[in-house]
Amino acid sequence: MSLSPFDHPFLSGLLGDAEVGAWLSAEADLAAMLSFERALAEAEAAEGVIEASAAAIIAEQLAGFVPDMAKLKAGLGRDGVAGPELVRQLRERVGGEAAAFVHFGATSQDLADTSLAIRLRAILEIFGQRLNGLAGALAALEKRDGATRTMAHTRMQAAIPVPAARKIRSWRDPLERHHAHLSGVADEVCVLTFGGAAGTLDKLGEKGPAVTRRMAIALGLKAVVHARHSERDGTAGLASWLSLVTGSLGKMGQDIALLAQSEVGEVKLAGGGGSSAMPHKVNPVGAEVLVTLARFNATLVSGMHQSLVHENERSGAAWTLEWMLLPQMLLATGAALRIASEVVDGVSFVDRGAQA
Structure with a gap:
């Protein structure tokens, strides 16, 4: 349980x-x-x-x-x-x-924060690979179905006919921007935290910087001038990036769910969820979950910004808040990227004449 x-x-x-x-x-x-x-x-x-x-x-x-x-x-x-x-x-x-x-x-924070940085390095590599793969899948979808006529909708009302490529690019372009920004995000969180009791490395004296450099190399992390015990902008920036990724995937999921409606039928899903009461239905479960995960991360990111407020050199309250929120945001983002790939692989556009 x-x-x-x-x-x-x-x-x-x-x-x-x-x-x-x-x-x-x-x-x-x-x-x-x-x-x-x-x-x-x-x-x-x-x-x-x-x-x-x-x-x-x-x-x-x-x-x-x-x-x-x-x-x-x-x-x-x-x-x-x-x-x-x-x-x-x-x-x-x-x-x-x-x-x-x-x-x-x-100190204990050196230990815990560096452990997180080591693991974030691996997780962000996974996210980068998935974003790259998803962008490629959307490019393939555009190549295959991009010329298909669809109806554009503004404010949920039929507007003018557009090629499917117009919609697909609105899903793909933000993901490519998120991928481009990922290296900068990683650079701010995949760092060695080593400062000792109050961030001054007082027990190491003049040897502190040299020991820091050696540790950073050994662990594959970035060495910084001083430990960022109470400077949490990098972690909050990561949370913001996670919410942007899931938000962009949620927009795609929302569009696909609307396009797949029986009354619209401009998108066909290769697979979907069944109903216990209505066996004829093919529910856009994956697309819907993308919307859910987008809203979930958008809710948690505000809490991560609350964790920026560390009193003095270390805050138990703000730090613990990170432990509660960030893992969930990481898992939500991983799940969203996984599901998005499955959804895109099963999407095909259908030419319904793009009539209002």
Whole structure:
């Protein structure tokens, strides 16, 4: 049983996305956190902050580490973050003098935010591939059906006949713009967060920048001048981009649902949803879900903008709000891109004479 429709035992058949969801799982989060701790120890050893032997022991012990999830859950309920309990378990695992150098100079937000950045890098690569594939499918649809006559509608009233290409381009062009903007969005969120207690790396002294650069290279992330613990514009910008993507897909879904109406019939769907009471119906389920997901993300994006308001150097309230909202927006976007591809593959335009 689940409270989320994205991983619900049967609702996920409509709204789920296993590929994106895997990167948002507890297992993926923990694996990324361990990557952070390994990269931290190795970078600090390379710069002479800790002994190389300590870094080697830490890396060796992290390789087979499996956390006590019950204690991690209890610790998060107590501390508000996973870091303190996870680090305690890691130090216990490492043991000896090397244990003191686990997580040296870092803070819990460094660990959590970098884990998210590692996973966002993979998720945004998936989104880029899907956007590219969807734009290609729409281009193929335009090539095949673009000359078909359809009726343009303004303010839901018949206007003038136009080629189907006019409608298809209005679906495809925004997606190409979103794809073009994706690299800039990724550049602002796929960053290393490493600042220590209050973002100053005080325990590392002059070695801080060099350790940061080494960690960023090892983790495949961007190094920034200072940790963005309370500067959340990149994350809010990502949320805005997600809402734009699903909004554009929702517009396409709305158009297709209207064009597929029995009274209009300018679009034929290769597949659709059945009815328990009216077996003759072919419901535009995929197109409708695109509208739903667009409205869902448009609702959540306002909450992500609320999370911009961090008091001073770190906010537990604003940060926790991100944890609640961003994963859902990512899953909604993944599902929308998946469903949109299925919808477009099943669409064909029908020439009904484009008469008013």
